[in-house]
Amino acid sequence: MISSDVIRGYNDTMILYLLWEGPSYGYEISKRIKEMSSEKYIIKETTLYSAFNRLEKNGYIVSFYGDETNGRRRTYYRITESGQAYYQEKCREWHITKEVIEKFII
Amino acid sequence: MISSDVIRGYNDTMILYLLWEGPSYGYEISKRIKEMSSEKYIIKETTLYSAFNRLEKNGYIVSFYGDETNGRRRTYYRITESGQAYYQEKCREWHITKEVIEKFII
DNA sequence: CTGTCATACTACGTCTGTCATAGTAACTAT
């Protein structure tokens, strides 16, 4: 299991990556992160929802309600253009960060 | 320039890497990080010294005084066996973390 | 028809690492 402090700052990026594929909601995002990481990273619920709030507050995503008739109504999120730009910036930053950190890793 | 929040949790690892090469002190560590990262990452003084304190408190490094006669007396740090073990663990963690994050990066 | 499981959240408070700001201290070069 990965210590979350390491991933700190990249939770938002992971969420934006998944939303770029299409609108989604909490539980699905959470499951996809778990799957894609081969169970190596499981995002905490509170971390996930606070990330949604932060991203929405910053205009990187927008929320809307689904129209499912069964089950509790979900809040869906869609990435905005600003969110896409932010995501791309984070990707560039990641490549630089990775290079720097790897100089100190054996 | 890299935002430090990204590197959060790896400052300690970088410091341990440099101390593994031999005992050193604040200013030198700071300069080496700057050099090795090609000026892409410059650790803040407060971050550096608080990392030293944390690492020493955890038994990963030990401090001792240099015997320089000119200039203010320096506090040197040496990595411990426990610190070496911790560093290696962080390296293993890094490789896993990197793989996970890269699944979400274009 | 009752309890458990899965889904889908919200609220609240704590912890930790980073950072801004400010100050102390000693030597070195102009």
Next chain:
DNA sequence: ATAGTTACTATGACAGACGTAGTATGACAG
């Protein structure tokens, strides 16, 4: 003298992650 470089310490703020707890709805088994 005074600026510059080295070498720190103190204090408090901030943000993201996390622990704990609670609410709400439906599906399915016994």
